[in-house]
Amino acid sequence: xxxxxxxxxxxxxxxxxxxRGQWVGATPEDRQRIYFGNHRSHGDFVLISSALPPTxxxxxxxxxxxxxxxKDALRRFIGRRVVDAVLIDRNxxxxxxDPIALMCEALDSGASLILFPEGTRNVGDDEPLLPFRSxxxxxxxxxxxxxxxxxxxxxxxxxxxxxxxxxxxxxxxxYFGTPIEVTESDDKDAxxxxxxxxxxxxxxxxxxxAGA
Amino acid sequence: xxxxxxxxxxxxxxxxxxxxxxxxxxxxxxxxxAHAVIDNLNARIDAWWVxxxxxxxxxxxxxxxVIGLFALLSVLALREFVSITYTRRGDHFxxxxxxxxxxxxxxxxVAIGWYGLYSILIPVYAxxxxxxxSALRGDPTRFLRRVAVTQxxxxxxxxxxxxxxxxxxxxxxxxxxxxxxxxxxxxxVVQASDVLQYIWGKLFGRHPLAxxxxxxxxxEGLVGGVASATLLGAALWWLTPFTPWEAAxxxxxxxxxxxxxxxxxxxxxxxxxxxxxxxxxxxxxxxxDRLDSLLFAAPVFFHLVRYFHT
Numbered sequence: 001x002x003x004x005x006x007x008x009x010x011x012x013x014x015x016x017x018x019x020r021g022q023w024v025g026a027t028p029e030d031r032q033r034i035y036f037g038n039h040r041s042h043g044d045f046v047l048i049s050s051a052l053p054p055t056x057x058x059x060x061x062x063x064x065x066x067x068x069x070x071k072d073a074l075r076r077f078i079g080r081r082v083v084d085a086v087l088i089d090r091n092x093x094x095x096x097x098d099p100i101a102l103m104c105e106a107l108d109s110g111a112s113l114i115l116f117p118e119g120t121r122n123v124g125d126d127e128p129l130l131p132f133r134s135x136x137x138x139x140x141x142x143x144x145x146x147x148x149x150x151x152x153x154x155x156x157x158x159x160x161x162x163x164x165x166x167x168x169x170x171x172x173x174x175y176f177g178t179p180i181e182v183t184e185s186d187d188k189d190a191x192x193x194x195x196x197x198x199x200x201x202x203x204x205x206x207x208x209x210a211g212a
Numbered sequence: 213x214x215x216x217x218x219x220x221x222x223x224x225x226x227x228x229x230x231x232x233x234x235x236x237x238x239x240x241x242x243x244x245x246a247h248a249v250i251d252n253l254n255a256r257i258d259a260w261w262v263x264x265x266x267x268x269x270x271x272x273x274x275x276x277x278v279i280g281l282f283a284l285l286s287v288l289a290l291r292e293f294v295s296i297t298y299t300r301r302g303d304h305f306x307x308x309x310x311x312x313x314x315x316x317x318x319x320x321x322v323a324i325g326w327y328g329l330y331s332i333l334i335p336v337y338a339x340x341x342x343x344x345x346s347a348l349r350g351d352p353t354r355f356l357r358r359v360a361v362t363q364x365x366x367x368x369x370x371x372x373x374x375x376x377x378x379x380x381x382x383x384x385x386x387x388x389x390x391x392x393x394x395x396x397x398x399x400x401v402v403q404a405s406d407v408l409q410y411i412w413g414k415l416f417g418r419h420p421l422a423x424x425x426x427x428x429x430x431x432e433g434l435v436g437g438v439a440s441a442t443l444l445g446a447a448l449w450w451l452t453p454f455t456p457w458e459a460a461x462x463x464x465x466x467x468x469x470x471x472x473x474x475x476x477x478x479x480x481x482x483x484x485x486x487x488x489x490x491x492x493x494x495x496x497x498x499x500x501d502r503l504d505s506l507l508f509a510a511p512v513f514f515h516l517v518r519y520f521h522t
Contacts, residue, residue, distance in 0.1 A: 018490070018492065095223075161301040164305070166295075166308045168304065170291060171490055
């Protein structure tokens with residue numbers, strides 16, 4: 001049943017967006033990774049997940065906000081059961097568990113992760129990427145052996161912009177770029193700037209059209 | 213319909229020969245190794261098998277099958293068109309109306325044969341109403357460019373394409389029940405013209421026609437392709453209510469429009485820095501890469517038939 005719903009999710013994403021992955025800087029090999037991407041809609045992790053080959057998809061869990069996915073029974077079912085997301089509480093005041101600890105726990109169990117370092121959806125038309133929060137840096141430092149793969153999702157912000165009811169069919173492509181890593185000399189800001197630039201470079205190279 | 217069956221047999225025979233030649237080239241010239249041009253040729257031929265079988269299945273299902281197929285192609289084409297062009301959040305509702313109201317409405321009107329309305333639904337009503345919807349969202353950034361994208365997308369991918377199945381609804385004296393043959397004639401001639409222009413261009417192409425817009429188009433390709441596809445059209449007169457000379461004239465117009473369609477669509481692609489509209493059809497690119505000539509040819513062919521034969 002759950003497996004069927006997962007297939008259905010991937011199939012609907014394909015039906016609507018014809019999503020495909022373009023491995024422009026990495027290869028789809030079976031190793032532990034953190035895929036980090038631009039965040040424009042609630043369906044973003046479905047697109048990255050759908051763009052992965054099925055064997056990798058099964059081992060890859062998205063990181064998502066519990067404030068959204070724990071809100072009602074349906075979302076909880078989709079978020080926890082169908083998607084098997086690592087749910088973190090983005091609000092320091094209310095949370096009972098450290099988000100980095102939760103993500104590390106998932107990594108230690110062998111899973112790869114999908115992470116959106118902007119921390120929230122970017123809903124504007126004019127800014128391609130919001131500033132990164134520090135989560136990616138802290139996670140990368142806590143688990144330095146895990147490869148960090150930038151993923152630019154082209155077009156996804158236009159399928160279902162915030163506040164709209166109906167998604168429209170548009171072609172989406174996920175570009176998997178060259179992995180980055182934390183070096184000895186990195187400080188937080190330098191690393192996050194580099195990670196952010198890796199996404200912007202993918203966009204500039206492969207997705208220049210729509211914004212021009 | 214025996215004529216359609218006969219056409220299918222011919223198409224299968226032609227594809228069979230093409231497949232054979234493609235495989236021989238693969239083993240003899242490329243010696244079984246990867247070879248960009250030959251591999252692309254074989255991918256194109258394989259995709260043609262799928263397209264011919266899809267068309268045959270739609271024709272076998274009758275009017276509903278043909279209209280359904282072209283409505284679906286409309287959605288796929290519009291999706292490709294909007295995907296590469298510039299729109300903003302303020303256009304989302306207008307685009308949703310295009311996908312979910314304009315397409316079903318246009319093809320439903322075609323199905324019931326309401327010519328008076330389907331010939332103005334998009335050029336007049338979508339043209340007037342959709343910019344209002346976008347303007348009400350209050351974002352004037354590059355407004356004219358954005359509404360032009362929406363209107364052009366609908367005109368090409370929905371309005372133009374809907375004139376293919378619309379041929380079925382024409383009441384032609386002495387040709388009743390056989391209108392589907394006009395669709396077959398249009399598609400075969402236009403697509404043959406594309407293929408023949410490609411072959412003539414590859415074999416004899418010397419003088420580029422519009423190198424800044426479409427580097428692969430040559431004068432030799434255009435003249436040879438259009439001339440041979442026009443001969444083909446004349447040879448297919450038995451499918452139509454036309455005399456052989458008339459069939460040649462129709463084919464010439466279709467081929468000229470088809471060529472122009474390819475050229476205009478190339479200009480749009482070039483401007484957006486892409487080579488293909490999409491990747492749905494292996495070897496060919498997107499649906500629009502295969503349909504571009506048909507979008508321009510169909511309305512003109514429809515009006516010529518309507519004027520001279522109804």
